[in-house]
Amino acid sequence: MNKQPALVLVEPGKTEVRAIDIPVPGPDEALLQVNMVGFCGGDLNGFRGLFELQEYPNVLGHEVGATILEIGSQVPDPFKPGMTVTLNPYLNCGICLSCRKGRPNACQDNKTMGVRRPGAMTKFISVPWQKLHASSRLSVRELALVEPLTVGFHAVARGRVMAGEKVAVIGCGIVGMGAVAAAVNRGLK
Numbered sequence: 001m002n003k004q005p006a007l008v009l010v011e012p013g014k015t016e017v018r019a020i021d022i023p024v025p026g027p028d029e030a031l032l033q034v035n036m037v038g039f040c041g042g043d044l045n046g047f048r049g050l051f052e053l054q055e056y057p058n059v060l061g062h063e064v065g066a067t068i069l070e071i072g073s074q075v076p077d078p079f080k081p082g083m084t085v086t087l088n089p090y091l092n093c094g095i096c097l098s099c100r101k102g103r104p105n106a107c108q109d110n111k112t113m114g115v116r117r118p119g120a121m122t123k124f125i126s127v128p129w130q131k132l133h134a135s136s137r138l139s140v141r142e143l144a145l146v147e148p149l150t151v152g153f154h155a156v157a158r159g160r161v162m163a164g165e166k167v168a169v170i171g172c173g174i175v176g177m178g179a180v181a182a183a184v185n186r187g188l189k
């Protein structure tokens with residue numbers, strides 16, 4: 001099988017570039033060429049040994065801007081080779097109580113890329129088509145920012161922020177910036 005280099009978090013405090021297999025996409029999957037990957041605070045906490053869900057060794061990276069290279073036989077429209085995409089890095093089981101209540105983010109068997117299954121800090125990854133989001137308007141750099149920004153948007157949605165209110169955002173990294181953008185989007189000044 002062909003190999004590719006990947007950034008592997010071997011153990012807390014130690015990363016290595018290792019050769020891993022280039023994946024072969026299944027019928028429901030797309031093979032992606034990774035163009036851009038963000039470094040998340042979660043990756044950093046995994047490196048520091050402070051993230052209890054982190055499994056070692058693991059390829060890091062879950063904030064992705066990519067191009068579709070190949071699609072499996074069951075992948076429906078509109079996904080086609082050449083499209084630029086980002087992805088939802090959270091795989092959920094679909095059967096636990098949280099999943100059945102429509103809260104896949106709280107799945108008891110959540111398998112996040114780079115945490116409990118291989119991530120995207122490599123050249124080629126294979127992803128179920130259901131997790132892809134295509135955009136012809138966003139650049140691959142912007143596509144890699146979508147996932148962290150959604151975390152801030154989710155926080156503002158959970159906080160039921162409304163126009164006319166005031167919010168304090170403590171910490172303006174990319175997630176905090178997402179919270180600011182989401183609040184402005186809801187009419188806050």
Ligand SMILES: [Zn+2]
Binds near residue numbers: 148
């Ligand atoms: Zn992240």
Ligand SMILES: [Zn+2]
Binds near residue numbers: 093108
């Ligand atoms: Zn579940």
